[in-house]
Amino acid sequence: KCGGGVVALSESQSEAQHPKIEDREPRKKKVVVLGTGWGATSFLKGLDASLYDVQVVSPRNYFAFTPLLPSVTCGTVEARSIVEPVRNIIKKTNGEIKFWEAECIKIDAADKKVLCRCNIENLVGSGEFSLDYDFLVVAVGAQVNTFNTPGVKENCHFLKDVEDAQKIRLSVIDCLEKAVLPSQSEEEQRSNLHFVVVGGGPTGVEFAAELHDYIQEDLIKLYPSVKDKVKITLIQSGDHILNMFDERISSFAEQKFTRDGIEVQTGCRVLSVNDQEITMKVKSTGSVCSVPHGLIVWSTGICTVPVIRDFMQEIGQAKRHVLATNEWLRVEGCENVYAIGDCSSINQRKIKDDIIDIFKAADKNNSGTLTIEEFQEVMDDIIVRYPQVEYYLKKKNILDLRVLWNDPQGNEREEIDIEGFKLALSLADSQVKSLPATAQVAAQQGAYLANCFNRIDHIEEHPEGPRRFTGSGHHNFRPFRYKHFGQFAPLGGEQAAAELPGDWVSIGHSTQWLWYSVYASKQVSWRTRYLVVSDWTRRFIFGRDSSR
Ligand code: FAD
Ligand code: MG
Ligand code: MG
Ligand code: MG
Ligand code: MG
The missing domain is CATH 1.10.238 (Recoverin; domain 1)
Structure with a gap:
């Protein structure tokens, strides 16, 4: 009622005022974009919004620079420094873009509309509304995969969003404050100070490294009585951490972590978690053990969100794990719906x-x-x-x-x-390889799709060019092609590893400086760039803040 009503009203008003213009000019096609993450933001920045009637729906009214989330968990960078209000982003575009802070709860592909619900607390009246579209761009990302492990949802932290990072920051400090209380036994102190990271991918590894630096550089000075009782454990089900990287990087990371005293347990699967203990199984021996913990960060990969699951059911993709698109990013089996980023995967034709x-x-x-x-x-x-x-x-x-x-x-x-x-x-x-779930892929897909949408007349006739190979060489649109610019893995202690195109591997302090400069340059605005760089400078001079 709120959102849908507003749109309908303003349209009928403008019709009444300028009936002739409406007659001459065909109605602009409606584009609805779901999400304000990497994919959606890149699409909106590239889109010529004067060609369409554009509406954006997302429960978050900001874009978050996810690669710096691990830094937010320890206060190396402040949360506010890595977010940009989406209204700032859309006001810079050519043409008006409307934004509604709400979550899409159903995609109705048959009627070409989406049902949305606003979750802002204490909203007066109904927060539910529906939006019609001619083209839908789905960029809702993914959610953390718990593999249905019992107790994970209730007792683990995730590291997916800004709020998650802020919660982790508070919990780390809480663990230390709890441990120094006079009522604590030594055993209880050790349990409170056992930090467990589940998942040896880039996020888990970076968080473990960041936490280690935070504790060693800042916290042990403030909590000297418990400094020998802090322990970080990284649990990985595979044989190596960072196994998507070059072997040299993953073994360097393992050695560095071992030197730093971070316990790396590979070949271990978590069976269950409760508020006191984490229970796991060592794959090689089959033995099961339980360890007390103070805090667990769960970062073992992603899976499809419920609204996309339902949508897949509706369009005959129920058997798939991930929403499939063709190489032009159009959802398979669904006219006028495009999907980009972590919520979808390209079904490359053989x-x-x-x-x-x-x-x-x-x-x-x-x-x-x-x-x-x-x-x-x-x-x-x-x-x-x-x-x-x-x-x-x-x-x-x-x-x-x-x-x-x-x-x-x-x-x-x-x-x-x-x-x-x-x-x-x-x-x-x-x-044939599937693309990784990274910001790099999502952003390139968003930019590609915006470019296709900007050639509006082509889109209407041939949304994705000739489906089959004609040999004529005249494709309306080239299929999406990913260009890999390399990937970083910060490892703590001012050291990082990078895998760059052409099998180029670089590890060490200079790579960390490369990391600083790349991530400063990738910021969405001069405002966030200034904030991030000044946070880094502040950390160099004064260390990190440890107040709750
Ligand atoms: P997201 O960026 O997750 O955006 C999804 C958007 O959809 C959000 O705005 C969300 O609020 C919104 N949304 C969710 N549900 C709904 C709904 N029902 N209706 C409407 N809107 C909805 N990638 C790299 O390339 N390099 C890195 O260094 C890197 N580091 C990372 C570190 C961390 C801690 C994390 C979590 C990820 C990292 N990534 C990195 C991965 C990268 O963040 C993702 O691949 C990228 O965010 C995917 O973009 P997306 O647009 O598909 O989804
Ligand atoms: Mg997005
Ligand atoms: Mg994002
Ligand atoms: Mg994808
Ligand atoms: Mg011949």
Whole structure:
């Protein structure tokens, strides 16, 4: 009633005032965007909002710079420094964008509308409203995956949002204040000061490193009586921490943590958690043990949020884990709905499914065979449409396409038939990879989609270009293509590791400085950039704040 009503009213007013303009100009298409995270913000920044009637719905009226969340848990950076009000972001765009602080509770793809509910406390009247759309951009992100482990929801902290980071910061201080109370036995002190991190991915590792620095650099000076009783344990179910990174980085991290006294327990699965203890199973021996804890941060990966689960059910994707889109980011089986970022995953088309069509298109004289020239000509288009082919060529170090062209014995041939063509290319499908759930991917997808939307007339006729390969080379839109700029893993003690494109690995103090400069430059506004840099400076000079 609040949101929907307001829109309807202002539209009918403008119709009454300018009926002629309304007659001449077709109604602007309605775009509804769900979310204000990495994907949505990047989309909104790139979109020419004068072309559409744009509305944004999110329960958070700000964008949060998630890579600095681990720093917020220890007060290295203040929470306010990493958030930017979404109203600041949208007022800078060309054209009006409306924002409603509410959560989407249902996507009704059949009627092209979304049902939303405002969760602000003490709202007078109903907070529920529905919005119609012509195009829907879903960028609601994901939620923490507990793998249904008993007690996790009730007794663990997550590290997904600004509020989570703030709660962790308070709890860390609480643990220390509890431990120094005169009524505490030594055993109770040790339990209160046992900090457990579950999950050895980038977030868990960075948090453990940050907490270690916080305790060593700031807290033990303030709580000297308990300084030998603090312990940090990092639990990882796989064999190594940071296993998505290069081996050199993961073993450097393990060694550094061991030197620092952070206990790394790999090959361990958490069975349950209660307010006192965490129970886990050592995979290799099968033994089960329970350890008392003061605080647990659970960061073992993500899963689909309920509203997207329901939507997947409605559009026939119930069997999938993640919402699938095509390579143009349009939701499979659903007209006019696009999805970007952590809530979705691209369903890359396999080249073997189209191989006959490709062959026919390439064989211009219908001879039933291809020459090397015909083959080379079609390769450029193939690489755009099926990026796995490029990964395959790179992986096998194939610089000259003739290598693919030769027969299995390695002899050169004049022409190739369909069987030979299949043999040459279908192996490439083994290189199809799904993109990681990172800010980098979400932001690039948002920017790509905005660019497509800005060419409004194309969108209406061919939302995603020719579905099948035509060989003509004239795609309306190139499919989305991810460009990886590398990834950092801050490891504490002013050291970081980085994996940069081209198998480049760099570790150490200089990498930490690279990290500082990259994250300062990636800030969404000059305001947050100033705040973050001054927080870092303050920390260098005065240390971190330890008040509750
Ligand atoms: P999000 O950014 O999560 O945004 C989702 C948005 O949707 C939010 O605004 C949310 O409020 C809103 N929303 C949720 N439910 C609804 C609903 N029902 N209706 C409407 N709106 C809704 N990536 C990197 O590349 N580098 C890093 O260093 C890095 N570090 C990270 C550190 C931490 C601690 C975390 C948690 C993540 C990190 N990531 C990093 C990952 C990165 O944050 C995510 O991949 C990225 O946020 C995904 O963008 P998104 O737009 O899909 O989702
Ligand atoms: Mg988003
Ligand atoms: Mg975000
Ligand atoms: Mg994704
Ligand atoms: Mg031919």
